[in-house]
Structure formats: structure tokens, C-alpha cells
Amino acid sequence: MNKFEYPEKGKGAESMTSPVIEARNIVKSFGGVRAVDDVSVSVMPGEIHAVIGENGAGKSTLMRILAGVETPDSGSVRIDGKEIENSAKASIDAGISLVHQELSLIPEMTVAENIMLGAFPTNGGWTKTKEMKKIAADTLKEIGVEVDLDERISRLSVALRQFVEIARAVARKPKVLILDEPTATLTPAETDYLLSMLQRLASQGLAIIYISHRIPEVFKICNKVTILRDGKLVTNDSIGDLTPDKVIDQMVGRELHLDLTQRRPARELGELVLSAKGIKAPKVNGIDLEVSKGQIVGLGGLVGAGRTELLRAIIGADPRSAGRVTITSNGKKRVITGYLSAIKAGVAYVPEERRTDGLALTMTVAENIFLPNRKEISPTGVMPKGKISAFAKVLSEKVNLRPPEVTREAGQYSGGNQQKIVIAKWLGRKPSFIVLDEPTRGVDVGAKAEIHKLVKELADNGAAVLVISSDLPELLELSDLIHVVRDGKIAGTLTGAEATEKSVMSLAAGEKLVGA
Known part of the structure; x- marks a missing residue:
């Protein structure tokens, strides 16, 4: 063989x-x-x-x-x-074929090229394109995924990229x-x-x-x-x-309580923090959304339904074609015109792809935490290393970074600890509105419980929280209110006893098995 x-x-x-x-x-x-x-x-x-x-x-x-x-x-x-x-x-x-936790595809190459990367069929030094596409097509058929072989990876959803990554490994018949x-x-x-x-x-x-x-x-x-x-x-x-x-x-190796079936107790809504009206953007078709002080609002739905696009349009990380967003904190209302204005208004963003969008992996923990906290650490502009390290140490301990070595490169930590670093770097700004996209993706059960506790504590201390999660027990545990997104629109809203895994998935239904 x-x-x-x-x-x-x-x-x-x-x-x-x-x-x-x-x-x-x-x-x-x-x-x-x-x-x-x-x-x-x-x-x-x-x-x-x-x-x-x-x-x-x-x-x-x-x-x-x-x-x-x-x-x-x-x-x-x-x-x-x-x-x-x-x-x-x-x-x-x-x-031996390895499919890494963090995707390793080449964004500007096509699906077929990525699947056959390192194993191109050749003749006299030239790639046999027809044969390459046939092998790639057969492999995708074998794992049951439909995607354009000529589409660039950069244009695919995260879910489809994962399937292409698996197809690349399977194509080698390991x-x-x-x-x-x-x-x-x-x-x-x-x-x-x-x-x-x-x-x-x-x-x-x-x-x-x-x-x-x-x-x-x-x-x-x-x-x-x-x-x-x-x-x-x-x-x-x-x-x-x-x-x-x-x-x-x-x-x-210790007693652990995940509390996956425990809901947050009902509470009165505080001051309205986020007001998003008529949001339109790619994959977002006119959505209204509100989040109040101390409230955790969840966004459910299938991958590709438009949840991440909605979130990023709201905070100005991606442009929106229509709609108005305001953030109110301490009685002051600010209109969000872009990502910088969102940060100034007290927004903290924990992105889906922490390794590419959330951290500078070759920088230390202290340097990553310092990036959004320069004014908090040194209003005068003088940046003493000792003060930076002490500031980072306090936040690292708050999120239970293990080990709490702030001089260590972020890329040397495991996925769960990297997510803690992303959260820690925002805590120093005392944000009024926190946005989390798949906060525990690829995170172990211990770190997951700790992140859940952190999110709840932030809301209990008055922050407004918006969270996307494809992990239904997590979404149900964290959220006071769940909006289910389908085809760029809110398909339904669930509160209290209405919110179950079945009700969320029923509202999310209608997508293909593998959505774009």
C-alpha cells in the first residue's frame, strides 16, 4: 500500500x-x-x-x-x-496527514490548488490542471462537500475552509x-x-x-x-x-462545574448601550439590534447566516451600506462611524479568528495587552517597561492565564490561553460594550468554564455583551436573549424557557448542510 x-x-x-x-x-x-x-x-x-x-x-x-x-x-x-x-x-x-486546529490554507490559491498542494500531478514540470481538478473534485465528492474548484480560499466561509483543509488531507489517501x-x-x-x-x-x-x-x-x-x-x-x-x-x-484533575444547564437569572434591563437600526452590509439585510447594560444577547444561527458580518458591521470593523449605530455609556451617546470610533466609545472586540485578528503571535503577552491600553498605562506617552509588565501581569492573573508569563510570546500559548490573552487586553479599558465571536472555539472544558465565568462577571458588573456561538449549550447558558439569524435577517427571538437547542435550530433551519 x-x-x-x-x-x-x-x-x-x-x-x-x-x-x-x-x-x-x-x-x-x-x-x-x-x-x-x-x-x-x-x-x-x-x-x-x-x-x-x-x-x-x-x-x-x-x-x-x-x-x-x-x-x-x-x-x-x-x-x-x-x-x-x-x-x-x-x-x-x-x-501521515495532519489537519491542524488553525487553518493552514493559502488564501489566494484556489480550492483545487489547495487540496493538491504539495502533490500536484505534473508532466515535464508542468501541472496537469485537468487531472488536478479531477482528483480535487473526487475528494470533495468523497467527503460530501460542494464548492467551486476555481474559487479562491479567501472568499470562502470559515466552515468551508475547514472542509477544504480536510479534503487536502484525505486526497493523499493516508x-x-x-x-x-x-x-x-x-x-x-x-x-x-x-x-x-x-x-x-x-x-x-x-x-x-x-x-x-x-x-x-x-x-x-x-x-x-x-x-x-x-x-x-x-x-x-x-x-x-x-x-x-x-x-x-x-x-x-479537579472538580469542575460547567453549569451548562444553568441560565442567568432574570433581571431588569439597565440603560440601553447599543442601538443598531437598519443595518445593511454584505450578507446582512436590514437588522435592528439592541443590548442594554448588564445584558448578554446571543446571536444563534448556522455558519454563513450573516452573524459575524452583522457584528463586524455594527462595530465598524467592516463597512455597512445602510443603518445607524450608537453606543451610550455613562449617559453619553456616541454615533459609531467606524472601528476607531467604536473603540473610543468603549467597545471591546474578541474576534472569531484569534490567531490572525486578535493577537500578534510573535509579540509577548505584555506587548499584546499594551497595544489597546497605551493611554491607560501611560497618559503622558512615556512607556516604562516595568509599568507595562505590571499592568499585563494583573490582567493575566485576572483571566487565569497559565502560566502567567507576560514575557512569553503569545504564539507559544495554547488556544485557550490565547483566547484569555485577547480578553485580558480589553479588560484594562473597562469596556461598556463587549462583542465576542465564538469565544470558546477550540478551547478545553476548563478554560471554557473560566471564560464563561468571565463573561458573566463582565455583564454582572454592568457591561453590555453581544456573543456569537455555534455551541448551543454555551449560547443557552450565557444569553439572556437570543436572536437567531438566517439569510442575513433575524428569523426569531427567544427568551427564557422559549430558548432550547431545538427552538434555536428550528429557527436556523433552511440552510444547506454546508453553507457558504
């Missing part, structure tokens, strides 16, 4: 007794901190093997080592019993497919479709390593579970020997 052929159907895990991939005694340290500490794991052909743990537990580092992206300090990786060289090329050649939080940007319907697709691939003999913070997904499709905590192996069990509560206990 070469890297472009799946095992023959019927020759999966049931007829093969040797693991297709093994990691033996892997150790990896960064700056004296052991990210992976003597971890071993093996996966059989046809097996879907979950690797789970909190952010910072070492999951992504271990996966990058398996894929040859990182070199371990010690330990080895074997495919079909043979040790492979620690390099990305050697891993790809051996049949022996081992590693997926790091593949459903983080998908709707429930899209998630169900993806999980079914992975089960089909596994039935053909493909070994799948599945990283997810969504415990129900793990119990739905996985055969075995490896749990990591603080870089160490906690357990490696068959799914039948575990329960969701046991998994969470072993992941966090």
Missing part, C-alpha cells in the same frame, strides 16, 4: 493486529517546560482514537511530533513497525489521518456529517487520531481514548470503559 491508496475494504482493524502508528516514550520541552513527558500511544488500522486533555496538556505538540513538524527531545515514531525520520516530508511519505479540533467551526449538522464521514473512512481501514474538546463527539465515534494532563499520559482506555464524567475528571 502506498500513500495514495487506502487499505482494501474489509482489511481494517478487524483483520490486522499490529498498530499502524506508534509513538514511543515521546519527550518534548520548550524553555525548560515539558510539553510532552514520556508519552506512548498506538493506533490500529480502522480505529478512531481520541487524544484529549485541557489546553496546554500537550495534545497538539504530540500530534505535531507524529506529523514530523516538531522534533522530539527523545522517543520515536513508527509506521507499520518501522521507525521514521523526524521530518514533515518523511511523515507525509510514510502516510494510512493515518490526524484531526485537531476539526468541528470547532462547524454547525451541529455539519459536525454530524463530518463524524459520519470519518466513520466511513475508518471502516475502510484508515487509522484516525481525533483531538476534540467536545466529549459527546468522542463517545459517538471513537474506539479508544488517550487522556493527557500537564504533558503526561493519564490513561489509555477503550471507550466502553469510560464515562463522560470520568473523562472530564481525568482531564482536569
Whole structure:
């Protein structure tokens, strides 16, 4: 079997007794901190093997080592019993494909070009375009996604980009497919479709390593579970020997209350903070929206329904073709004409794509926190490093950044900790209106509970909050009021007992399985 052929159907895990991939005694340290500490794991052909743990537990580092992206300090990786060289090329050649948590597509290349990147069919140095498109089309058909092969990635929704990323991995017909939080940007319907697709691939003999913070997904499709905590192996069990509560206990090593079924108590509305009237923009078709002091308003709907576009049009991050937005704080009303005027009016924005839009990854935590807080730290314009570090330290501790090393580059932190940094940098401005787009996407259960607590505390302290979430339990837990967006319009509004997963999804219905 070469890297472009799946095992023959019927020759999966049931007829093969040797693991297709093994990691033996892997150790990896960064700056004296052991990210992976003597971890071993093996996966059989046809097996879907979950690797789970909190952010910072070492999951992504271990996966990058398996894929040859990182070199371990010690330990080895074997495919079909043979040790492979620690390099990305050697891993790809051996049949390992990795779908990263953060998308790695090239925005200005087409869908077909991205799917075949690194494996273009050629003849005499020239790309065989017709063959390239055929392979790309067949792969998309295999995973059940319809998208124009000639469309540039930059013009696709986040959900469709995720499916193209998966298609690129599947196109190589790997022996081992590693997926790091593949459903983080998908709707429930899209998630169900993806999980079914992975089960089909596994039935053909493909070994799948599945990283997810969504415990129900793990119990739905996985055969075995490896749990990591603080870089160490906690357990490696068959799914039948575990329960969701046991998994969470072993992941966090402490008692954890997510309160996913707890609603915020009803309260009287405070001063009207956000007033948005007649908002029109690309994918937004004339929406009115209000958020009051101390209120959390949620935006539900399918990916591509226009929620992010609405949010960005309201705060001036993207232009709007019509509509008027005002922010009222401390009795003073300001008209929002652009993003700068929104910031001056007390708006804080936690974007969907934290790595590209929310953080400067090569800058330190202190430098990231300093960026929107220059006047708060030093009204005179003098920027003493000690004062910047002390300011950043206080905010880092407030969001429970782990570890709270403000001199560390933001890019060196896990996804959950990066999200905490994005939130921390706005807290110093004491915002009156906070906008969060998918605030816990790709975040572990512990960090998720902490972020939920932060959002509730901000509202309890008087901030108006607008939140987008595709995680329905999260949307229901956080929101006092939920507007469901469909086709750029508000399809319905739900309050109190009216708001259930079923009622939200019923209002959101009408989109295709994979929407643009």
C-alpha cells in the first residue's frame, strides 16, 4: 500500500493486529517546560482514537511530533513497525496527514490548488490542471462537500475552509489521518456529517487520531481514548470503559462545574448601550439590534447566516451600506462611524479568528495587552517597561492565564490561553460594550468554564455583551436573549424557557448542510 491508496475494504482493524502508528516514550520541552513527558500511544488500522486533555496538556505538540513538524527531545515514531525520520516530508511519505486546529490554507490559491498542494500531478514540470481538478473534485465528492474548484480560499466561509483543509488531507489517501479540533467551526449538522464521514473512512481501514474538546463527539465515534494532563499520559482506555464524567475528571484533575444547564437569572434591563437600526452590509439585510447594560444577547444561527458580518458591521470593523449605530455609556451617546470610533466609545472586540485578528503571535503577552491600553498605562506617552509588565501581569492573573508569563510570546500559548490573552487586553479599558465571536472555539472544558465565568462577571458588573456561538449549550447558558439569524435577517427571538437547542435550530433551519 502506498500513500495514495487506502487499505482494501474489509482489511481494517478487524483483520490486522499490529498498530499502524506508534509513538514511543515521546519527550518534548520548550524553555525548560515539558510539553510532552514520556508519552506512548498506538493506533490500529480502522480505529478512531481520541487524544484529549485541557489546553496546554500537550495534545497538539504530540500530534505535531507524529506529523514530523516538531522534533522530539527523545522517543520515536513508527509506521507499520518501522521507525521514521523526524521530518514533515518523511511523515507525509510514510502516510501521515495532519489537519491542524488553525487553518493552514493559502488564501489566494484556489480550492483545487489547495487540496493538491504539495502533490500536484505534473508532466515535464508542468501541472496537469485537468487531472488536478479531477482528483480535487473526487475528494470533495468523497467527503460530501460542494464548492467551486476555481474559487479562491479567501472568499470562502470559515466552515468551508475547514472542509477544504480536510479534503487536502484525505486526497493523499493516508494510512493515518490526524484531526485537531476539526468541528470547532462547524454547525451541529455539519459536525454530524463530518463524524459520519470519518466513520466511513475508518471502516475502510484508515487509522484516525481525533483531538476534540467536545466529549459527546468522542463517545459517538471513537474506539479508544488517550487522556493527557500537564504533558503526561493519564490513561489509555477503550471507550466502553469510560464515562463522560470520568473523562472530564481525568482531564482536569479537579472538580469542575460547567453549569451548562444553568441560565442567568432574570433581571431588569439597565440603560440601553447599543442601538443598531437598519443595518445593511454584505450578507446582512436590514437588522435592528439592541443590548442594554448588564445584558448578554446571543446571536444563534448556522455558519454563513450573516452573524459575524452583522457584528463586524455594527462595530465598524467592516463597512455597512445602510443603518445607524450608537453606543451610550455613562449617559453619553456616541454615533459609531467606524472601528476607531467604536473603540473610543468603549467597545471591546474578541474576534472569531484569534490567531490572525486578535493577537500578534510573535509579540509577548505584555506587548499584546499594551497595544489597546497605551493611554491607560501611560497618559503622558512615556512607556516604562516595568509599568507595562505590571499592568499585563494583573490582567493575566485576572483571566487565569497559565502560566502567567507576560514575557512569553503569545504564539507559544495554547488556544485557550490565547483566547484569555485577547480578553485580558480589553479588560484594562473597562469596556461598556463587549462583542465576542465564538469565544470558546477550540478551547478545553476548563478554560471554557473560566471564560464563561468571565463573561458573566463582565455583564454582572454592568457591561453590555453581544456573543456569537455555534455551541448551543454555551449560547443557552450565557444569553439572556437570543436572536437567531438566517439569510442575513433575524428569523426569531427567544427568551427564557422559549430558548432550547431545538427552538434555536428550528429557527436556523433552511440552510444547506454546508453553507457558504
